[in-house]
């Protein structure tokens with residue numbers, strides 16, 4: 323019987339005699355992601371296969387191929403590593419990624435909708451490092467959102483964040499320049515100047531989206547949830563969103579100042595770089611961290627005075 327979808331084709335299929343698909347572990351708008359085994363290196367890998375409905379659309383196939391090359395060029399500890407490109411027997415293009423064990427930030431928020439400020443800061447800091455690298459290479463991600471940020475679990479340390487999915491990323495003519503436009507991305511994370519025009523995507527588009535991610539991690543909802551979509555322009559241009567402290571009164575006031583800058587409707591007033599955005603959030607967290615109690619050291623009286631060393635003069 324002919325296979326009609328990638329899903330039915332997945333079980334026990336081997337790509338290019340090397341990658342044996344094991345199970346489906348994720349999906350997004352563009353692709354389906356499988357856990358697979360690299361039979362040569364004997365390691366688990368993740369294979370992202372372009373959805374069957376897109377395989378005949380030349381522009382989408384081009385973007386998918388570009389995802390592989392752009393992600394591979396990032397060489398950042400906070401961007402998922404590309405291991406290879408492959409083609410399924412159906413002709414569907416695939417990207418072989420390092421396999422990440424953990425959960426996306428989207429799943430993390432579903433599990434516990436209001437994260438602690440220091441956890442959010444760790445997410446923002448690491449995502450900002452990846453974006454800083456991308457922006458320095460003249461690449462705008464254009465789809466920064468919780469589904470595309472992945473927390474890799476480690477037994478003896480805090481999770482390491484990796485940015486996924488450079489599927490709609492755009493190479494700018496020069497670093498710091500602006501893209502060619504075209505509305506791509508996800509509504510809730512789109513900067514107003516790009517959504518409503520006339521702005522073109524640039525580094526600040528990604529930084530706005532990262533601000534939305536931080537807001538969502540802290541409050542459990544996006545600044546402009548679907549109820550606002552009827553008059554989104556008005557809501558965004560007047561910044562009618564709820565302050566973070568309406569939902570989280572225990573957080574420091576500066577968090578709303580940070581958010582006002584990160585989500586400012588005018589890109590001119592936003593943070594100028596990923597580094598600046600991250601450092602400013604770190605400053606807020608540090609300034610409000612509870613002082614660590616001083617360790618109490620009790621010293622036994624007999625050990626307080628060290629006996630003077632004795633020297634015997636050589637004869």
Ligand SMILES: Nc1ncnc2c1ncn2[C@@H]1O[C@H](COP(=O)(O)OP(=O)(O)O)[C@@H](O)[C@H]1O
Pocket residue numbers: 347348349350351352353354355368370402419420421422423426469470472486487489
């Ligand atoms: N390398 C990976 N290791 C483990 N899971 C992954 C990996 N890449 C993607 N995923 C999972 O698959 C989901 C979709 O992947 P993504 O690259 O964002 O696809 P799309 O372009 O279709 O949105 C992610 O949210 C994540 O849960």
Ligand SMILES: [Mg+2]
Pocket residue numbers: 350351469470487
């Ligand atoms: Mg995605």
